[in-house]
Amino acid sequence: MATIESIQNAYIDYVLTEGTEPKSVYVFAKKNEMTEEEFYRFFGSFEAIEQNIWADIAKKTITEIKTQEVWSQYSAREKALSFFYSFFELLKGTRSFAVYSLKKHQRALSHPRILDDLKTIVENFGDDIIKEGLESGELADRRFLAKRYKDGLWMQFGFVLNFWINDNSAGFEKTDEAIEKGVNVTFDLFQRSPIDNLLEYGKFLAKNGNFRERMGV
Incomplete structure (x- = not known):
């Protein structure tokens, strides 16, 4: 009996063996001794299978x-690092498929549709840990910008994913280094900086513009 997992595994085996996706759902279903009805019970297309694999x-x-x-003791930064390291560690187990999937769906702009569900999950996860960071004071609560932090985290994730696909170092050590440097730089930008102090000082002076006049300066 077909299941989500069995269809995913059969699809991965097919594309890695044949180097391309099946010509039709009928061909794929027949090869794996299932009916088209069974296939469509779980997925509406081959693209949907790939979306689900990445999301899983x-x-x-x-x-x-x-x-x-x-x-529970981790900071927002540490939680992000934990996610990145763990995700790419798991991804090693399906590297051949990941490389096939991304290279087949390469786009000049934005991300391929097969990563739509993954993007939603990463952004929701990022939004949760960023809110924790804002509440704890770990991250700077900048007006208009704070709500875009999750977008910055997704951009960093996309960069590391592309880096990993092309990483030929032993054990993908360079990817680990890219994660460490990239996530830390991203969170450095999210944290309070001297620029925030300067902006607040500017606001203060703007609100108290007649201070020098009152002091007779």
């Missing part, structure tokens, strides 16, 4: 990292 890796990653005893 992210869901599994989040489930695993949240079971860590130290999770």
